[in-house]
Structure formats: structure tokens, C-alpha cells
Amino acid sequence: MSSSFEEKGSGSNSQDHDSVSVYERPKGLRGVYYHPMTQTIMLGFVCFLCPGMFNALTGLGGGGQVNATTSANANSALYATYAVSAFFSGTVCNKIGAKLTLLFGTMGYALYVSSYLQAGLLSPYMSLRAINLHPGASWFVxxxxxxxxxxxxxxxxxxxxxxxxxxxEAQKGIYISIFWAIFNLGAVVGASVSFGQNFNSTVIGTGTYVGILVLTLVGVTIPMLMADPDKMIRTDGTRVVMPRHPSWKSEFYALWVAIFTDPTILLLFPLFCASAYFYTWQFNDYNAALFNIRARSLNNFVHWLSQIFGSVMLGLVLDSKWSRRRGRAFAGWSILLVITFVVHIWAYYYQRTYTRASVPVQKMDIYDPQYPAHVWLMIFYGLLDAMWHVMCFWLIGAMSNDTNKLAIYSGFFHSIQAAGSAVGWRLDGLKLPYMTIFISTWCLVGAGLLFSFPMIYLRVKDTTVIEDEGLCVSLLISCVYTLLLSLFFHI
Incomplete structure (x- = not known):
């Protein structure tokens, strides 16, 4: 049952002459199942069991390998193909629907985790062996x-x-933070399993990879249990409008249109690029370089655990009622600026004490007196990571309420993120100096914050309306027109 009303009021949260259809939400268990929060939680558990387990593996440094080069090359290949895939994935998502796209997206994680085992996949005559014990499987990884x-x-x-x-619109920050908390809980669980199983080990045991693989396979099944998005009604009674399905040609053209109609998205590209580039130094050049397996496992655990707190903390700031949305955007940016420079100054203090050539053979253990200070750096890196991603998604959400544009913007985010990560992992695979990788990381996060500031100033309003989404084109045309006039009169 639906009804419509005229939303007539004053202030930034009202729109004159807009007819809004409001639907009655289902009741009882059906209402619980079709509640947006329930589906967001299920979505979180998909990422809990697939990317979350992947993060638990990556966070060990080198995928838990004694030699991290194979993992670095695998991650470089991963993010290189990811950059291409993600750039057009918004188009594919609009064409086949988000649910099927999500299902297809989970399958690669199970294959990747299984690659760390030679579980008879290369030959029926091979026994089940961890890649640590059989380095010849590196090509499969x-x-x-x-x-x-x-x-x-x-x-x-x-x-x-x-x-x-x-x-x-008012719930975007808290939904993003809840999702991010559940997603990172997957890495926490995976890291805790690894820590428990490898407490007295010098290499990651086969059982760790088997356990992570089983959990990943469970995650592959969840998209099939999720509700059809076309049947979803938001908490304010408005129906979720799923993407249109125009021709493939029109969809690819939409990528260009999205940039032309709102070119300020380009100002977020450095922010997107940095969001995974810093993993290389954190996991391979710090965690894997300085710590033994036991300490690496514990570092991994606290890193992902702190992400839960970081996502919720910034989500509450971005969705709080103490200020207008524009003020909250600047507050979130300021928090990110402070924690970014605190963490990188701290990390520089450690990085200047070692190089690739001087890394000690005897790695740092959890019982060493210098360990507590070093593990706190991993905790703060976890806070920074979560806040950085929440800010990226929140800014994307602030730019539009149109599902088609959001899918394309999300594709931009993951494509640029993957391109940056591919470069970072490849530099590590080429064994560039640790300090070089660290300084490039610091410069990139600084650029991300610098370029995102004018985007926030120009595009983040107290509410998102269709007129605002075309605002930047008008500004661009006005700037070009003014420039041409000034050149004409100058000549």
C-alpha cells in the first residue's frame, strides 16, 4: 500500500513540489528480514567471511609466508586486475543486479585462500601441503x-x-560504520584463529589455511539468502530504487557522463588511491619485516580489532546531530588529518632504524621489552585505516542519492584504490628500500587529504538534492566562460 504527499516546508531538509511515495513496511518476521539494517548486516557477514578472511591472511605479512615476495607479487597481480574490473563493475552491477554481482564477487576469495594449499589442485598425486612447505606453488598463488x-x-x-x-540520507554514516565493524570482525576472527594455532610455531600451519578456507566458503552462500533489493523499503517508507538497465553502450557512456556532470569526484582520486596503498608498508615492510610469526599474528589481531572501534567512532561523528552535515564533514576531515600525521611521524621514528639489508634474523617477539610500543603503532594504523574508508564512502554518499551514480562512484573508488595498491605491492616485490615505500605512502595520504578539502567545500551540502548534483557543471562552465572573457578582453 502506498500513498503520496507533498513535502512542503522550509529549511535545507525540505523540497517544494516534490511528490514522495511512502510505503508501509512489512510486519513480524518478514519485516525483520526485509529491514534495511538486517540486509546490511547480512552484507557485512558476506564481507566478514570473504574479504575479512583475506585481510586476516594478508595482515600476517606475506600471507603468513617466510618469504613475502610471492605474496607481494600475488597482491600486485590482484590489484592490477582489480583496477580494470572495478572501473567497469558499476556498469555490470547496473546490468545484472547487485545481488548476482555480489554472488559472483565472492567466488575468487575461496580460490585465493585455497592457493595457499596444494590441496591436490595442481595434481591428484600431490598431498595436502602448505605453500610454506612447497614454494613451487607460487605460480598458483x-x-x-x-x-x-x-x-x-x-x-x-x-x-x-x-x-x-x-x-x-541521515543514516549513511552509521550504516557504513556498522558494516565496516562487521566486515573487520571477520579479520579479527581470522587473526585470532591464526594466533591461537601458531602461538608456538615458526611458520603458519596448514590448519590455519584450511580453517580460513572453510569460513570463506560459507561466505559464498550468503548472497543467495539475501532479499531481492527491489522488494526493500527504507525505514522512512521510501522504496529502494534499483539501477535502470539501459544498453551496454549507454552504460559505458555513463562513466564519462558521471565525471563530466560532477568533476569534483576527481578531487577524491588521491584519497581513494591511498586507501589501500598504505597496506604494503604496514603488513610487509613493518609487520613481516620486524616480527616473528607469533608477534605478527597478534599484531594482525589488534590491527583489525581496532578498526571496529575506528569505524564506529568516525561514523558517530559524521552522523551526529550536534552540527549540520557540512560541519560534520570538516570535523571528520580534521580528525583524519590529525591521526594521519601522528601515525606517520610515529612510524618514521621506527622506520629510520632498519633497512632491508639490516633486518634482524632474530625477529621481535611478544615478550621482548620493545614490543608494546611497536604493537600500539599497529593499533593506531587500524584506527586510521577504518576512518579513512568510512570517510571515503561517506563522501561518495554525500555526492548523490541516485543508485546508478552511486554504483559508478563506487566503481571509481575501488578502481583507483586497486591501482594504487597494485603499484605499492609491486614496488615491494621489486624490493625497493623500505624508506622509499614509506615516504611515498606518507606523501600519498597527505595528497589525499589536501585534494579532498576543496571537494568537501564545494560539494558537501546539508542535504543532497538533484540541483546540487549538477552544481559543479555550472561552476565549471562559469569558470570557463569567465576565463574566455578575460582572455578576449586581454587580447
Whole structure:
């Protein structure tokens, strides 16, 4: 049952002459199942069990390998294909629907985790062995990484369009933070399993990879249990409008139109690029370089645990009622600026004490007196990581309420993110100096914050309306017109 009303009022939250259809939400258990929060939680558990387990593996440094080069090359291949896949994944998501896109996106994670085992996949005569014990399987890990990059682009674009479509405009920050907390809980669980199983080990045991693989396979089944997005009604009674399905030609053209109609998205590209570039130094050049397996496992655990707190903290700031949305945007940016420079100054203090050539053979253990200070750096990196991603998604959500544009913007985010990460992992695979990778990371996060500031100033309003989404084109045309006039009169 639906009704319509004229929303007539004053202030930034009202729109004259806009007819809004309001629908009655289902009741009872059906209402619980079709509640946007329920579906967001289910979406969170998909990422809990797939990308979350992947993060638990990556966070060990080198995928838990004694030699981190194979993992670095696999991640480079992964993010290179991911960059291409994610750029067009918004188009595919609009064509086949977010639910099917999400299902397809989960499959590569199971393959990637299995690549760390020679579970008879290379030959029926091979026994089940961890790659730590059989380094000849490195080609399989790199190939699986490349295939995962293809599917990961689809998963994350579907996730972004669903998460940002299910919530109302006022709920975007808290929905993003809840999703991010559940997602990172997956890495926490995976890291805790690894820590428990490898407490007295010098290499990651086979059982760790088997456990992570089983959990990942469970995650593949969840998209099939989720509700059809076309049947979803938001908490304010408005129906979730799923993407249109125009021709493929029109969809590819939409990528260009999205940039032309709102070119300020380009100002977020450095912010997007930095969002995964910093993983290389954190996990391979710090965690894997300085710590033994036991300490690496504990570092991994606290890193992902702190992300839960970081996502919720910034989400509450971005959705709080103490200020207008524009003020909250600047507050979130300021928090990110402070924690970014605190963390990188701290990290520089450690990085200047070692190089690739001087890394000690005897790695740091959890019982060493210098360990507590070092583990706190991993905790603060976790806070920064979560806040950075929440800010990225929140800014995307602030730019539009149109599901089609959100899918394309989400594709931009993951494509640029993946391109930056591919470069970072490749530099590590080429064994560039640790300090070089660290300084490039610091410069990139600084650029991300610098370029995002004018975007916030120009585009973040107290509410998102259609007129604002075309605002930047008008500004651009006005600037070009003014420039041409000034040149004409100057000549």
C-alpha cells in the first residue's frame, strides 16, 4: 500500500513540489528480514567471511609466508586486475543486479585462500601441503590473485551500491560504520584463529589455511539468502530504487557522463588511491619485516580489532546531530588529518632504524621489552585505516542519492584504490628500500587529504538534492566562460 504527499516546508531538509511515495513496511518476521539494517548486516557477514578472511591472511605479512615476495607479487597481480574490473563493475552491477554481482564477487576469495594449499589442485598425486612447505606453488598463488582481482571488483561495487542505497540520507554514516565493524570482525576472527594455532610455531600451519578456507566458503552462500533489493523499503517508507538497465553502450557512456556532470569526484582520486596503498608498508615492510610469526599474528589481531572501534567512532561523528552535515564533514576531515600525521611521524621514528639489508634474523617477539610500543603503532594504523574508508564512502554518499551514480562512484573508488595498491605491492616485490615505500605512502595520504578539502567545500551540502548534483557543471562552465572573457578582453 502506498500513498503520496507533498513535502512542503522550509529549511535545507525540505523540497517544494516534490511528490514522495511512502510505503508501509512489512510486519513480524518478514519485516525483520526485509529491514534495511538486517540486509546490511547480512552484507557485512558476506564481507566478514570473504574479504575479512583475506585481510586476516594478508595482515600476517606475506600471507603468513617466510618469504613475502610471492605474496607481494600475488597482491600486485590482484590489484592490477582489480583496477580494470572495478572501473567497469558499476556498469555490470547496473546490468545484472547487485545481488548476482555480489554472488559472483565472492567466488575468487575461496580460490585465493585455497592457493595457499596444494590441496591436490595442481595434481591428484600431490598431498595436502602448505605453500610454506612447497614454494613451487607460487605460480598458483599469483594466478589466483589475478583471478581474485577480477571478482573482487564486482563484490565491492555491489556492496557499495547496496549499502548506500538501503539507508536514508541521515543514516549513511552509521550504516557504513556498522558494516565496516562487521566486515573487520571477520579479520579479527581470522587473526585470532591464526594466533591461537601458531602461538608456538615458526611458520603458519596448514590448519590455519584450511580453517580460513572453510569460513570463506560459507561466505559464498550468503548472497543467495539475501532479499531481492527491489522488494526493500527504507525505514522512512521510501522504496529502494534499483539501477535502470539501459544498453551496454549507454552504460559505458555513463562513466564519462558521471565525471563530466560532477568533476569534483576527481578531487577524491588521491584519497581513494591511498586507501589501500598504505597496506604494503604496514603488513610487509613493518609487520613481516620486524616480527616473528607469533608477534605478527597478534599484531594482525589488534590491527583489525581496532578498526571496529575506528569505524564506529568516525561514523558517530559524521552522523551526529550536534552540527549540520557540512560541519560534520570538516570535523571528520580534521580528525583524519590529525591521526594521519601522528601515525606517520610515529612510524618514521621506527622506520629510520632498519633497512632491508639490516633486518634482524632474530625477529621481535611478544615478550621482548620493545614490543608494546611497536604493537600500539599497529593499533593506531587500524584506527586510521577504518576512518579513512568510512570517510571515503561517506563522501561518495554525500555526492548523490541516485543508485546508478552511486554504483559508478563506487566503481571509481575501488578502481583507483586497486591501482594504487597494485603499484605499492609491486614496488615491494621489486624490493625497493623500505624508506622509499614509506615516504611515498606518507606523501600519498597527505595528497589525499589536501585534494579532498576543496571537494568537501564545494560539494558537501546539508542535504543532497538533484540541483546540487549538477552544481559543479555550472561552476565549471562559469569558470570557463569567465576565463574566455578575460582572455578576449586581454587580447
Amino acid at each position: 599469483v594466478t589466483s590473485g589475478a583471478l581474485l582481482g577480477v571478482t573482487a571488483g564486482f563484490l565491492w561495487t555491489a556492496e557499495g551500491s547496496l549499502m548506500l542505497s538501503y539507508c536514508t
